[in-house]
Amino acid sequence: MARGMAKTAGAKIQGLAARTAALRMLDAVLRRGESLDLAEGQYAKGLTPSDRGLARAIASETLRWLLDLDALIDSATRDVLPEDAKPRTVLRMMLAQWLRLDTPPHAVISTGLELLDGGPRRLAHGVFSTLVKREVALPPVPTLPPAVIERWGERSAAIAAALAEPPPLDLSLKDWTQTARWSEELGGISLAPGHVRLPRGSAVERLAGFEEGAWWVQDLAASIPARLLGEGEGRRVLDLCAAPGGKTLQLAAAGWQVTSLDKSVKRLDRLVENLDRVGLAAEVVAADALKWEPARPYEAILLDAPCTATGTCRRHPDVLHRIGPRQIAEMAELQAALLGRAAEWLAPGGTLVYVTCSLEREEGEDQADRVRLAPAPIAPDELPAGLLPTAGGWLRTDPAMIERGLDGFFVARWRG
Numbered sequence: 001m002a003r004g005m006a007k008t009a010g011a012k013i014q015g016l017a018a019r020t021a022a023l024r025m026l027d028a029v030l031r032r033g034e035s036l037d038l039a040e041g042q043y044a045k046g047l048t049p050s051d052r053g054l055a056r057a058i059a060s061e062t063l064r065w066l067l068d069l070d071a072l073i074d075s076a077t078r079d080v081l082p083e084d085a086k087p088r089t090v091l092r093m094m095l096a097q098w099l100r101l102d103t104p105p106h107a108v109i110s111t112g113l114e115l116l117d118g119g120p121r122r123l124a125h126g127v128f129s130t131l132v133k134r135e136v137a138l139p140p141v142p143t144l145p146p147a148v149i150e151r152w153g154e155r156s157a158a159i160a161a162a163l164a165e166p167p168p169l170d171l172s173l174k175d176w177t178q179t180a181r182w183s184e185e186l187g188g189i190s191l192a193p194g195h196v197r198l199p200r201g202s203a204v205e206r207l208a209g210f211e212e213g214a215w216w217v218q219d220l221a222a223s224i225p226a227r228l229l230g231e232g233e234g235r236r237v238l239d240l241c242a243a244p245g246g247k248t249l250q251l252a253a254a255g256w257q258v259t260s261l262d263k264s265v266k267r268l269d270r271l272v273e274n275l276d277r278v279g280l281a282a283e284v285v286a287a288d289a290l291k292w293e294p295a296r297p298y299e300a301i302l303l304d305a306p307c308t309a310t311g312t313c314r315r316h317p318d319v320l321h322r323i324g325p326r327q328i329a330e331m332a333e334l335q336a337a338l339l340g341r342a343a344e345w346l347a348p349g350g351t352l353v354y355v356t357c358s359l360e361r362e363e364g365e366d367q368a369d370r371v372r373l374a375p376a377p378i379a380p381d382e383l384p385a386g387l388l389p390t391a392g393g394w395l396r397t398d399p400a401m402i403e404r405g406l407d408g409f410f411v412a413r414w415r416g
Contacts, residue, residue: 013111013114014111015051015054015107016114016115018051018055018058019111019112019115021040021043021051022054022058023093023115025040025043025044025055026059026063026089027089028043029063030089030322031084033322035316036056036059036317037316039059043055057101058096058101059093060166061101062096063317064100064317064320065138065142066092066320066321067142067144068139068142069095069138070092071143072131072136072138073088073092073131076127087124091112093115094108094124095131098128099138105128105129105132112124112128141161141164142160142163143160144156144159147324148320155359155398159313159398159399159400161404162398162399162400163317163399165200165404166314167315167399167405168197168199169197169198169199169200169201169204169217170195170198170217170218170405171188171197171215172195172217172223172246172249172250173196173215174215174249174253174278175214175253176193176194178214185209186198191220191386191402192220192227195384196215197405213277213279216249220406221311221397221407221408221409222247222357222409223247223250224383224384224397224409225304225353227382228353228382228413229251229256229302229353230254231255232255232300233255234255235299236256236300237298237300238258238259238294238298238300239258239259240289240305240338240342241262241306241338242261242262242268242271243262243270244271244274245260245271245275246274247304248260248274248275248282249274249278251282252281252282258281259282259294259298260282260284261285261287261292264286265286272284290338294345297346297348297350298347298350299347300350301342301346301350302355303339303342303354303355304356305338305356305363306335307358307363308331309358310358310359310360310408311356311357311358311397311398311399311407311409312357312407312408313359313408314399315407328360329362331362331363332362332363332367335356335363336367336370339370346416349415349416350416351376352413352415352416353412353413354367354412354414355409356409358410364394364412367412368412371414373416374414374415375392375415377389377393378395378413383395386401393413394410394412396409
């Protein structure tokens with residue numbers, strides 16, 4: 001963390017580059033509706049790994065606790081600052097660093113005020129100093145935006161509680177028979193065959209088994225859809241919208257002959273890198289699923305459809321503030337079109353699994369209700385302990401489940 005200004009004339013302030021990037025990232029998310037990932041790629045480019053990580057942490061914690069940070073700011077100002085005012089955003093960042101990242105107040109001030117000029121600098125200094133003297137604290141649970149609470153209903157309180165801390169690190173193993181070995185060697189716990197969970201903050205590339213390709217990072221909930229297809233035994237499966245490839249790796253490891261299709265060449269490059277690292281193979285196709293046609297039907301299809309990704313709010317708190325009815329409707333339209341295409345490519349007796357990492361009904365249950373294939377209800381014994389299918393045989397997960405350690409997913413399955 002920064003500890004103030006360098007004493008030599010003209011020297012750069014230590015840590016200022018990370019704060020500047022975080023400010024620009026927040027502006028991109030809150031004013032322009034861009035994703036935090038996209039904003040990071042644009043504004044944290046060129047930073048050292050440590051500064052890039054710091055910029056992401058500041059932006060993420062600011063977004064995670066945005067409404068509560070605003071309440072603290074408003075309690076110390078005579079006139080309410082506009083929502084998009086630069087001093088408000090800088091104060092949000094300053095408070096997030098102090099209250100969430102344990103940055104000493106003097107270090108927060110020395111870097112934060114450099115982001116402002118003139119009167120706003122004095123205002124921010126005064127507000128932050130007042131709140132420090134009051135020894136304010138954030139509530140135990142982040143406050144969700146009213147529109148999010150309205151959409152998520154009775155699940156909102158439990159989900160909010162799960163957002164208080166970033167998620168743990170889940171790994172999927174290439175060889176399920178080695179679950180006990182890797183759980184012990186990595187010092188983690190296993191919640192399902194082929195799964196190991198480690199505490200957050202683990203440096204992935206330095207963990208045992210990374211170089212040899214024994215595992216890959218994959219949220220436990222994200223691993224369930226491929227599990228529902230079972231062993232491949234050489235049969236053909238189409239992984240639609242496959243990048244960055246976690247489900248492709250699962251399917252290949254389970255003995256499927258995998259075709260991985262995605263329209264993003266850049267994301268497919270990551271998929272190929274992951275395949276190479278773990279020593280697995282798949283046919284990789286760069287194409288738009290709405291235009292592409294397969295040579296023949298598939299025995300199984302896994303459609304991990306593009307979505308609003310609100311189920312990933314633990315990792316991507318920007319979705320709490322930039323996703324609304326318009327984005328949900330746009331994604332639902334695309335999902336319906338992709339489901340229609342996938343159903344046409346399924347061989348008789350084959351299996352179709354549909355999944356989105358969204359907490360929105362329009363992207364889950366409403367989509368499943370329109371499919372005209374025969375449902376193949378998910379059974380309780382197919383799921384990790386602590387999860388149950390819905391009454392209709394689908395699966396709905398949210399971040400409050402399994403010790404607040406899951407992303408939010410919807411999963412449905414049919415037979416052709």
